[in-house]
Each structure stands twice: as C-alpha cells, then as structure tokens.
Amino acid sequence: MNVSTITEEIRQRALSLGFDLVGFAPVLTPAHALFFRKWLEQGFQGEMSYLARSADARCDLQQVLPGAKSAVVVGLNYAPAVSPVTDDPTRGVFARYALGDDYHEVMQQKLEQLVAFIRQQYPDCRAKIYVDAGPVLERDLAWRAGIGWFGKNTMLINTRLGSYFFLGEILLDIELDYDHPTFGGCGKCNRCIEACPTGAIVAPYVLDARRCISYLTIELRSAIPEELRPPMGNRIFGCDICQEVCPFNQPRPHAPLRSAPTREPRFAPREVTLAPRLVDLLRLGEQDFREQFRRSPVKRAKWRGFRRNVAVALGNSRDQNAVPVLQEQLEHEEDPMVREHLQWALERCRQAG
Ligand code: SF4
Ligand code: SF4
Incomplete structure (x- = not known):
C-alpha cells in the first residue's frame, strides 16, 4: 500500500472512531514559535509556569519524539445540545467543554485505538499521543494539518464546524501524505x-x-x-x-x-x-x-x-x-x-x- 492510501485509511478510521476532524502535518518548527516565545516574555501566561518550562520542547517536537516526522491531528466536537448560559445571576455558568466527562480520557482512549490501527500497518513505528497536556504547540500543528485557522480570539476555527472542538495529536516517526495549512480569517470582524x-x-x-x-x-x-x-x-x-x-x-x-x-x-x-x-x-x-x-x-x-x-x-x-x-x-x-x-x-x- 502506498503512503497516500495508508493516510486515507487512517483518516477513515479516525472518522469512524467518532472524531469530527482529521488532518496530517509534517513535523516542522512551529510557524508560531516566535510568537509564542514573545507572548511568554510579556508574562501573559500568568501562573502557568509550565508553559515557559516546556517552551523549548513545544518549539521543537524532536525533543518530544526523536525522529518525529508526522502528526495526525484530530478534532472532537463538544458543543452541547442545550446552551449552559443563563441570564439568571443567581445561577452559575460552566464553559461548554466542562459540562460532561473529562475530554482527556475520552480523547486518549480514541487516540490509543487509532495508534493500534496505525501499528497494524507499521508495527515498529514509534508514536506519542498528546491531548492538551503535552509540550506541543497543538494549535500550530492543527493549523498546519488543515484543521482550522486562528481567530482573533486565539481559538482555532474550522469554517465548517466553528470552534467548539477539542484537539488531539499523535506524533509518528513515519512519513504520511500531508494536508495543506488552512486558509481562512476573521476579516473586519472584532x-x-x-x-x-x-x-x-x-x-x-x-x-x-x-x-x-x-x-x-x-x-x-x-x-x-x-x-x-x-x-x-x-x-x-x-x-x-x-x-x-x-x-x-x-x-x-x-x-x-x-x-x-x-x-x-x-x-x-x-x-x-x-x-x-x-x-x-x-x-x-x-x-x-x-x-x-x-x-x-x-x-x-x-x-x-x-x-x-x-x-x-x-x-x-x-x-x-x-x-x-x-x-x-x-x-x-x-x-x-x-x-x-x-x-x-x-x-x-x-x-x-
Ligand atoms: S474576530 Fe470575529 S470571526 Fe474572528 S474570532 Fe473574533 S468573533 Fe470570530
Ligand atoms: S478571552 Fe474569551 S474566554 Fe477569556 S475572558 Fe475574554 S471572552 Fe472569556
């Protein structure tokens, strides 16, 4: 099987696992690495000191998985059927992503199944799963994998789906067929x-x-x-x-x-x-x-x-x-x-x- 056929099979498998978005990116220096370092220099991360501690690894994925060549990036929609927003000030509002079970576990399970599928084709390949926690500039990877573009609110936006989705990644030491970075933008909207x-x-x-x-x-x-x-x-x-x-x-x-x-x-x-x-x-x-x-x-x-x-x-x-x-x-x-x-x-x- 050639690389593009295998890539397509991984895409279909990811979709059948329930992911809403799937893309593939080469592992390169993140396009937003300098922006990220400048953001840290300005202290905008507050008490999230782990962001500065892991900055080098975030900007160089070879430190995370030596020999990393590809990233499979997935998105999972979390928009609820009912809005949690209430105008009643005596009642509380939780963010949409936090209404149900922890997404880390849900994403991790699905990504492990996807890795198992990839290993059927590449038994010796090395893989590393990330969901939010790891030292990965994940929005940068997702943008490169065609998942979405950066909105002025700093969220990754998919023109078809919106921005209520979780991201997860699998880093791999094998070559795949890559998607194009996403086009899109906010225009004059503020x-x-x-x-x-x-x-x-x-x-x-x-x-x-x-x-x-x-x-x-x-x-x-x-x-x-x-x-x-x-x-x-x-x-x-x-x-x-x-x-x-x-x-x-x-x-x-x-x-x-x-x-x-x-x-x-x-x-x-x-x-x-x-x-x-x-x-x-x-x-x-x-x-x-x-x-x-x-x-x-x-x-x-x-x-x-x-x-x-x-x-x-x-x-x-x-x-x-x-x-x-x-x-x-x-x-x-x-x-x-x-x-x-x-x-x-x-x-x-x-x-x-
Ligand atoms: S500027 Fe408008 S389109 Fe862009 S992220 Fe903000 S609200 Fe969305
Ligand atoms: S940046 Fe967005 S999430 Fe943060 S306070 Fe403003 S509206 Fe809320």
Missing part, C-alpha cells in the same frame, strides 16, 4: 474583542491569560484580582463568551454543522453543570464536590478554587437571599483566600439590600 468582559484579548490574536476568565477560574490558585471580579458575572468555570459571539459558531444554511451537538455521549451535560443555583454549589462539601465532579474537567479548579469562583458569582448576583448562606459558610471556612472572597460577596449582597 466581535470577540469587543465582547470580552475583562479585556483579555489585548490585540487581535493576543490573549493576556491573566485577565481571562478561563484562567482566573481554572488555573489561578490565588485570589482573583478585585477589579476583575465584577466582569466575571456568573461564569464559575471557564468562559465561552468570545466563542459565543463568533459568527463561525452560528449555524448557517451553508454551514449547518456550526455548534451542532456533539455525538459523544460522555460530553452530555450533568445536572450539576446546567445552570445550577449558586447557593447550592456553595453548600457542596469537599466530598460532595469530588462526587459531583468525578471524571469531570471541573476538578482541576479544586474545591477551594471552585468555592472562590462561586463566591465571586454570588457577589455579582447581589442576591439578598444569599446573605444567610454566605454568613453560614464564612463561619466554617478556614482558608483565608476563600474567606476573603466570601466576605467580598457578602458585602456586595448586603449593599444591594
């Missing part, structure tokens, strides 16, 4: 920049993660800067606003798949992630939190970070009915960081009276 409530998109294609609600609610371990709390509204884990406003996520007659519901049942929303009452979330004990978010991406925030986020949202709700719950929680809370956020929320809810 909707995401205008809609971002915290001003985190500081220029087209440049995200200051330190201001981004996704970073503040998931990655940040310490206190959320006070000036950034009010614009967070009721977003308690991640944020999709710059994707929600993007025209490429609005279905059109010529692109009905944009934001079409995922086919992966494990990404279905849990009851606790669909517009839950903030006061109920604040009352979750550590054990309850673990149970509700077992095998969920939400556990990354950890219980204390999650309580901090919920406290901020409650403060923004200005809900007087939350006052007794906040008081009760303050009585038992020992963590100074969480206490400070509860106190902040309590004052705002009381002021509203």
Whole structure:
C-alpha cells in the first residue's frame, strides 16, 4: 500500500472512531514559535509556569519524539445540545467543554485505538499521543494539518464546524501524505474583542491569560484580582463568551454543522453543570464536590478554587437571599483566600439590600 492510501485509511478510521476532524502535518518548527516565545516574555501566561518550562520542547517536537516526522491531528466536537448560559445571576455558568466527562480520557482512549490501527500497518513505528497536556504547540500543528485557522480570539476555527472542538495529536516517526495549512480569517470582524468582559484579548490574536476568565477560574490558585471580579458575572468555570459571539459558531444554511451537538455521549451535560443555583454549589462539601465532579474537567479548579469562583458569582448576583448562606459558610471556612472572597460577596449582597 502506498503512503497516500495508508493516510486515507487512517483518516477513515479516525472518522469512524467518532472524531469530527482529521488532518496530517509534517513535523516542522512551529510557524508560531516566535510568537509564542514573545507572548511568554510579556508574562501573559500568568501562573502557568509550565508553559515557559516546556517552551523549548513545544518549539521543537524532536525533543518530544526523536525522529518525529508526522502528526495526525484530530478534532472532537463538544458543543452541547442545550446552551449552559443563563441570564439568571443567581445561577452559575460552566464553559461548554466542562459540562460532561473529562475530554482527556475520552480523547486518549480514541487516540490509543487509532495508534493500534496505525501499528497494524507499521508495527515498529514509534508514536506519542498528546491531548492538551503535552509540550506541543497543538494549535500550530492543527493549523498546519488543515484543521482550522486562528481567530482573533486565539481559538482555532474550522469554517465548517466553528470552534467548539477539542484537539488531539499523535506524533509518528513515519512519513504520511500531508494536508495543506488552512486558509481562512476573521476579516473586519472584532466581535470577540469587543465582547470580552475583562479585556483579555489585548490585540487581535493576543490573549493576556491573566485577565481571562478561563484562567482566573481554572488555573489561578490565588485570589482573583478585585477589579476583575465584577466582569466575571456568573461564569464559575471557564468562559465561552468570545466563542459565543463568533459568527463561525452560528449555524448557517451553508454551514449547518456550526455548534451542532456533539455525538459523544460522555460530553452530555450533568445536572450539576446546567445552570445550577449558586447557593447550592456553595453548600457542596469537599466530598460532595469530588462526587459531583468525578471524571469531570471541573476538578482541576479544586474545591477551594471552585468555592472562590462561586463566591465571586454570588457577589455579582447581589442576591439578598444569599446573605444567610454566605454568613453560614464564612463561619466554617478556614482558608483565608476563600474567606476573603466570601466576605467580598457578602458585602456586595448586603449593599444591594
Ligand atoms: S474566554 Fe472569556 S475572558 Fe477569556 S478571552 Fe474569551 S471572552 Fe475574554
Ligand atoms: S468573533 Fe470575529 S474576530 Fe473574533 S474570532 Fe470570530 S470571526 Fe474572528
């Protein structure tokens, strides 16, 4: 079998495993390596020091898999059938990607099946799977593999599907038949920049993660800067606003798949992630939190970070009915960081009276 036939078979196998997008790229120096290093120099990564630590490997995939020649890049749609967004300020909003089971496990399982298939053709080939965690500039690889193009919100956009999809990669030490990098662009649109409530998109294609609600609610371990709390509204884990406003996520007659519901049942929303009452979330004990978010991406925030986020949202709700719950929680809370956020929320809810 020649290389293009094998590549096509891998593509078909990936699609039959449920991936929505599949592409192939040669392993080269990432086109965005300099941009990434400059971004790091400006400190936009905040507390995500692992990004700087792994910068060399991210910019040189030979350090990750010596002899790497090809990357198989896949995309898996996670758009939910129902929107998690609610205008009710007493209820919380989770980012779409976090409504169901953890994508790392789902993607890893499917990619392992794909590697097994590749090894039927190339029994001795070396392969390395990456889902988000590894030192790979994955959006750069995905762009090169024809999966999508960079939007001004820094997300990778597929003209047919939109931007609600996970990326995963398999690095291989074999040659394959490569796709072309993706053409596409935002044109004069600036909707995401205008809609971002915290001003985190500081220029087209440049995200200051330190201001981004996704970073503040998931990655940040310490206190959320006070000036950034009010614009967070009721977003308690991640944020999709710059994707929600993007025209490429609005279905059109010529692109009905944009934001079409995922086919992966494990990404279905849990009851606790669909517009839950903030006061109920604040009352979750550590054990309850673990149970509700077992095998969920939400556990990354950890219980204390999650309580901090919920406290901020409650403060923004200005809900007087939350006052007794906040008081009760303050009585038992020992963590100074969480206490400070509860106190902040309590004052705002009381002021509203
Ligand atoms: S995720 Fe939210 S906070 Fe972050 S850039 Fe997008 S709109 Fe702004
Ligand atoms: S909202 Fe507009 S500017 Fe932002 S990523 Fe989408 S198309 Fe590009």
